[in-house]
Amino acid sequence: MMNKRKLRYSLLGAALIVASALAGGPAAATVLGVKEIRVYGGVPTFVQIAELIATQSGTGTNVALASNGASAFATSSYSGSTPSNTIDGIYPAGYPNIWQSGTANVGEYLQVLLASPFDLSSVTIYGRGDSYQDRDLYNLFLYDATGYLLGGIAGADARTAGLIFIELVEWDLEPDLHPPHVPEPGAIGLVGAGAAVLGWVRRRRSDRKPASS
Numbered sequence: 343m344m345n346k347r348k349l350r351y352s353l354l355g356a357a358l359i360v361a362s363a364l365a366g367g368p369a370a371a372t373v374l375g376v377k378e379i380r381v382y383g384g385v386p387t388f389v390q391i392a393e394l395i396a397t398q399s400g401t402g403t404n405v406a407l408a409s410n411g412a413s414a415f416a417t418s419s420y421s422g423s424t425p426s427n428t429i430d431g432i433y434p435a436g437y438p439n440i441w442q443s444g445t446a447n448v449g450e451y452l453q454v455l456l457a458s459p460f461d462l463s464s465v466t467i468y469g470r471g472d473s474y475q476d477r478d479l480y481n482l483f484l485y486d487a488t489g490y491l492l493g494g495i496a497g498a499d500a501r502t503a504g505l506i507f508i509e510l511v512e513w514d515l516e517p518d519l520h521p522p523h524v525p526e527p528g529a530i531g532l533v534g535a536g537a538a539v540l541g542w543v544r545r546r547r548s549d550r551k552p553a554s555s
Contacts (some may be wrong), residue, residue, distance in 0.1 A: 343386065348403055356414055361415065371402055372461045372462065372463055372510065373461065373462045373463075373484055373492060373493070373510045374461050374492075375459040375460075375486045375487065375492075376396070376456065376459060376460055376461070376462045376484045376485070376486065376492065377455065377456055377458070377459045377460075377485060377487040377507065378454070378455055378456070378484070378485040378489070379394065379396060379406070379453070379454040379455065379456070379465065379482070379483070379484055379487075380451050380452065380454075380482070380483045380485070380521065381394065381451060381452045381454075381455050381467065381478065381481070381482055382449075382450070382451045382480065382481040382482075382483070382521060382522065383443070383450065383451075383479070383480065383481070384403045384480050384481050384496065384497055384498070384499075385476070385477060385479050386421065386446065386448065387446045387477050388442055388443050388445070388446050388450075388474075388477055389441075389442065389443040389450050389451065389452065389480075390437075390441070390442040390443070390469065390470040390474065390475070390477050390478065391428050391431070391440060391441050391452055391467060391468070391469065391480075392427070392428065392429075392433050392434055392436075392439070392440040392468040392469060392470055392471055393428055393429075393430075393431070393433035393434075393435065393451030393467075393468040394406050394414075394428045394429065394433040394452070394454055394465070394466070394467055394468075395461075395464075395465065395466040395467075395468075396412075396454070396456065396460070396461050396462050396464075396465050397462060397464045397466070398461065398463070399460075399461040400461070400463075400464060400465040402462075404431070405456050405457070405460045405462075406429050406454050407430075407431050407495075408426065408429045408430060408431075408432070409428055411457025411458075412429050412454055412455065412456050412457060413429075413454070413455050413474070414426055414428050414429045414441070414452065414453065414454050414455075415452075415453045415455070416441055416444065416450070416451065416452060416453065417444075417449065417450045417451055418443055418444030418445055418453050419441060419442070419443070419444050420442035420443060420444050420445075422437070423437065423438045423439075423440055423441050423442045424439035425441045425452060425453075426455060427439055427440050427441050427443075428440070428441050428454065429454060433468045433471075433505075434457075434468055434471035434504060434505070435468070435470075435471050436470060436472025436473070437470065437472060437473075440463070440470055440471075442470075447502050447548050448522050449522045450495060451521070452533070459460060459486060459487050462471060462484070462497075462510060463506045463509070463510055464504060464507060464508055464509045464510055465482060465510070466507045466508065467480055467498060467500055467505065467506050467508075468481070468500070468504065468505045468507065469500040469501070469504055469505065470508075471504060475500075475501050475502075475504070476501060477501075478499075478501045478504075478506075479499050479500070479501060480497075480498040480500065480502040480506070481494065481495065481496050481497070481498070481519075481521075482494060482495040482498055482508065483495075491520070491521075494519045494520070494521070495504040495508060496519055506521060
């Protein structure tokens, strides 16, 4: 049986609440108001995820299940795999019953939208169960309902155990930890068009200069 390996991180002060589970009992921590979860690859290759579990604080409910109103999307998908496989409650799993990015490009990610903002105590990510476990290293980012980045975790490692259990205790966003920025195809097209127009204008100005005597 796979052993769950816990990683403890510090959490942004604005997104951290510390309360006692029982009077005089041990302190518990929660990331408040999470609406969106994004998972990027932690190594430069295809991203593959069998299941993502988001545990609601206090109830222990997996709010990332499709049956609980969650939905999943991705930047691209490899043939036969779909983002919905990551929120179907079936794990461990191998290809094609997982999501795998369609390319190995930087910026590929899985997006899970929860039915409403929830306070989360942990996130668990199951990697691919049949092969290519060397790819199962992840960078995780949590957002609120406005799209504000609450925090991120780099290097969540499921390569050995097949899964990674991330307990959201004292979780701190490093100042330089942000999702990779990849320009949208439309934005790239606009930049290219702008450069072409600028070149044309410069050529026109050059053609209009009087010849030197």
